[in-house]
Amino acid sequence: MDLFLQNIVNGLQWGSFYALIALGYSMVYSILMLFNFAHGDVFMVGSYIGFGVATALLGLAAATGLPIPGWLILVLTILFSMFLTSFVGMFIERVGYRPLREAPRASAAITGLMIGIILETGNLAILGARRLSFPQLIESTTYQLGGVFVTNKKILIVAVSLGLMYLLHRFIQKSKWGMAMRAMSFDFQAVPLMGISINRIAPLTFAIGSSLAAAAGILYGLAYPVLDPYMGILLGWKAFVAAILGGRGSILGAALAGFLLGFIEIFVAWIFPSTLRDVIAYSIILLILTFRPHGFFGQAHSTQLRL
Amino acid sequence: MKRLVKGTVWGLVAVLVFSANAWSFGRKTVIKVGINAPITGDIPKVGEGTKYAAQMWLADIEKAGGIEVGGTKYPVELVIEDNESKAESAVKANTKMITEDEVLVIVGPQSSKQAVPAGDVANNYETPMITPWSTNPDSTKDRPYCFRGCFLDPFQGPVLADFITEEFGFTTAAVLYDVASDYPKGLAEFFREAWEKIHGPGSVVAFESFTTKDTDFSSQLSKINKSGAQVLFTPQYYNEVALIVQQAHELGWTGPIVGSDSWGSAETVALCGKDCYGLFFSTHYAAAGAQGATKEFIERYEKTYGYTPDDVAALTWDSLRLVQTAIENTGKITGKIKQDRKAVRDALARVKNFKGITGDMTFTEEGDPNKCAVIVRISDKGEYEFYKLVCPD
Numbered sequence: 043m044d045l046f047l048q049n050i051v052n053g054l055q056w057g058s059f060y061a062l063i064a065l066g067y068s069m070v071y072s073i074l075m076l077f078n079f080a081h082g083d084v085f086m087v088g089s090y091i092g093f094g095v096a097t098a099l100l101g102l103a104a105a106t107g108l109p110i111p112g113w114l115i116l117v118l119t120i121l122f123s124m125f126l127t128s129f130v131g132m133f134i135e136r137v138g139y140r141p142l143r144e145a146p147r148a149s150a151a152i153t154g155l156m157i158g159i160i161l162e163t164g165n166l167a168i169l170g171a172r173r174l175s176f177p178q179l180i181e182s183t184t185y186q187l188g189g190v191f192v193t194n195k196k197i198l199i200v201a202v203s204l205g206l207m208y209l210l211h212r213f214i215q216k217s218k219w220g221m222a223m224r225a226m227s228f229d230f231q232a233v234p235l236m237g238i239s240i241n242r243i244a245p246l247t248f249a250i251g252s253s254l255a256a257a258a259g260i261l262y263g264l265a266y267p268v269l270d271p272y273m274g275i276l277l278g279w280k281a282f283v284a285a286i287l288g289g290r291g292s293i294l295g296a297a298l299a300g301f302l303l304g305f306i307e308i309f310v311a312w313i314f315p316s317t318l319r320d321v322i323a324y325s326i327i328l329l330i331l332t333f334r335p336h337g338f339f340g341q342a343h344s345t346q347l348r349l
Numbered sequence: 350m351k352r353l354v355k356g357t358v359w360g361l362v363a364v365l366v367f368s369a370n371a372w373s374f375g376r377k378t379v380i381k382v383g384i385n386a387p388i389t390g391d392i393p394k395v396g397e398g399t400k401y402a403a404q405m406w407l408a409d410i411e412k413a414g415g416i417e418v419g420g421t422k423y424p425v426e427l428v429i430e431d432n433e434s435k436a437e438s439a440v441k442a443n444t445k446m447i448t449e450d451e452v453l454v455i456v457g458p459q460s461s462k463q464a465v466p467a468g469d470v471a472n473n474y475e476t477p478m479i480t481p482w483s484t485n486p487d488s489t490k491d492r493p494y495c496f497r498g499c500f501l502d503p504f505q506g507p508v509l510a511d512f513i514t515e516e517f518g519f520t521t522a523a524v525l526y527d528v529a530s531d532y533p534k535g536l537a538e539f540f541r542e543a544w545e546k547i548h549g550p551g552s553v554v555a556f557e558s559f560t561t562k563d564t565d566f567s568s569q570l571s572k573i574n575k576s577g578a579q580v581l582f583t584p585q586y587y588n589e590v591a592l593i594v595q596q597a598h599e600l601g602w603t604g605p606i607v608g609s610d611s612w613g614s615a616e617t618v619a620l621c622g623k624d625c626y627g628l629f630f631s632t633h634y635a636a637a638g639a640q641g642a643t644k645e646f647i648e649r650y651e652k653t654y655g656y657t658p659d660d661v662a663a664l665t666w667d668s669l670r671l672v673q674t675a676i677e678n679t680g681k682i683t684g685k686i687k688q689d690r691k692a693v694r695d696a697l698a699r700v701k702n703f704k705g706i707t708g709d710m711t712f713t714e715e716g717d718p719n720k721c722a723v724i725v726r727i728s729d730k731g732e733y734e735f736y737k738l739v740c741p742d
Binding site for chain 1: 388389390391393394396528557558559560562564565567568569571572575588591592595598599600601616619620622
């Protein structure tokens with residue numbers, strides 16, 4: 043029983059990353075009807091930007107002698123990095139996707155792959171192959187509840203992830219911009235005629251998706267403090283699976299599927315020999331897709347941004 | 350037009366023949382030494398140590414005016430190829446160095462994941478190769494052209510099992526290893542075998558694995574925590590060690606965690622921090638408290654590159670010095686690459702009681718040296734402290 047509860051906690055943390063990254067895939071899909079395959083690498087860039095911001099803030103705190111607490115630095119790091127990474131997303135949209143908007147689908151689809159490789163190798167060229175150790179902004183404390191071990195970091199990761207998802211939900215449902223995005227996803231052709239420019243909605247979508255990826259990157263740095271230029275590839279692929287599983291274009295679906303994916307991986311590794319983890323985990327997902335080809339919340343031939 | 354084409358072709362052929370002649374009958378043959386190292390990829394610190402040690406060695410050779418063979422001094426050139434820490438790239442790098450660069454001998458690759466497949470290429474092309482750091486038996490097994498600079502996992506596994514038994518008096522152990530990499534997989538199995546030989550079948554109560562690039566081990570570690578194991582053995586590379594040790598502690602693991610020679614990188618403590626203090630691992634040499642030539646090497650390395658050399662750097666140094674000794678012992682460089690490679694191989698196999706900075710070496714018939722292992726404790730300052738020496742019987 044302890045082990046079951048422990049793995050629920052483990053799965054919640056691991057699923058948070060999938061969910062946050064999957065949201066970015068889903069949002070871009072709902073607007074542009076294509077998957078931004080560079081998204082996993084945007085997550086990596088966000089993590090590195092977070093590293094840079096955190097190091098700078100720590101340096102500033104040390105230089106000025108101000109007793110800035112770790113949690114404040116963490117909050118500032120998350121906010122700054124989300125802001126900065128949103129520009130990376132908008133830049134990718136501007137140089138990678140906009141010129142190819144009228145191009146054949148396949149060309150636009152591979153742009154993401156190419157941008158991803160450029161981001162990985164560009165990082166390698168600038169920072170070198172050395173692993174970076176993400177600064178521990180908050181002291182890790184372990185709480186023992188019965189036989190279950192929970193750290194403050196785990197609670198923080200899950201809480202921040204859920205908070206961001208809630209904010210995104212509010213934004214899309216309640217704000218004018220969110221309404222424009224939903225309209226755009228409903229009809230890509232007609233909505234621009236109503237005075238909503240795709241050239242404003244598309245960058246906005248990329249910006250939001252990228253800033254969520256950046257938040258995921260920083261939380262990831264807290265939990266797994268070894269950064270490398272290729273850290274986004276596998277995680278990006280798996281989050282992409284979550285986005286599909288949730289139903290293409292569905293925000294709620296992507297978030298739920300992200301957590302589900304985390305739980306499946308953790309629980310498979312618990313019940314079966316861990317060597318077979320990915321084999322069994324992804325066979326299960328294949329099976330789900332066989333019976334629900336449009337994912338949990340997807341509908342055939344519809345790209346509507348749903349919640 | 351046709352004539353012009355014909356003329357050009359013949360002209361080119363003439364140039365080629367002439368230049369080839371000029372090359373092979375040139376006054377001096379250049380000795381080319383290939384280095385196959387993970388400059389980028391998962392373990393770049395290992396590649397860096399390899400490169401630095403090689404450059405230090407080259408500086409020595411250049412100071413002496415080359416390697417002296419049979420009274421003539423031959424200049425030396427290093428060909429450094431990046432294997433990206435991937436098996437297929439290591440094979441490619443070896444093939445390129447052997448067929449295109451025409452190196453006389455290859456030092457590397459470092460990890461068994463690359464040394465096992467790359468050794469096959471070197472052996473097929475009859476080019477001597479010495480891997481400084483690969484401890485998996487398959488790297489040199491049935492390959493007359495392959496050698497190594499370190500001890501083997503069938504030796505390292507029992508050393509660790511014995512050490513844990515004697516030091517802590519434990520009877521149950523857990524193992525966490527990467528199933529997709531030759532080195533951790535091989536060593537995990539050797540350790541289990543040795544442990545169960547001492548404590549009986551089933552005394553390794555958890556034998557958990559993951560795949561390269563995984564970063565979350567919470568499920569496996571939760572299982573290990575509840576398995577009743579007293580010690581966790583994890584033969585992983587430095588980037589994973591940090592994640593495993595930290596996550597284990599966060600999940601409530603309080604027992605010791607023991608590692609193998611792959612922990613010995615200068616980066617382990619940098620990434621892992623306080624979580625790794627007080628842990629033990631087996632390795633090839635201990636930098637703190639070294640004497641003689643070893644101390645000299647460490648001081649020189651520290652002065653040039655600003656940090657203490659790890660075992661990879663020391664083993665690479667020894668391997669290059671072994672290569673140098675072998676080349677000197679051939680007595681003659683003919684300039685015919687095939688013949689020279691064979692001569693170097695034979696000379697390497699004959700090396701006796703080589704005084705290395707990581708210990709004395711004499712090759713067995715398989716091309717493996719008989720060497721002692723060192724148990725190192727990570728001190729409370731994060732230094733690698735000598736704890737115990739374990740020698741083969």
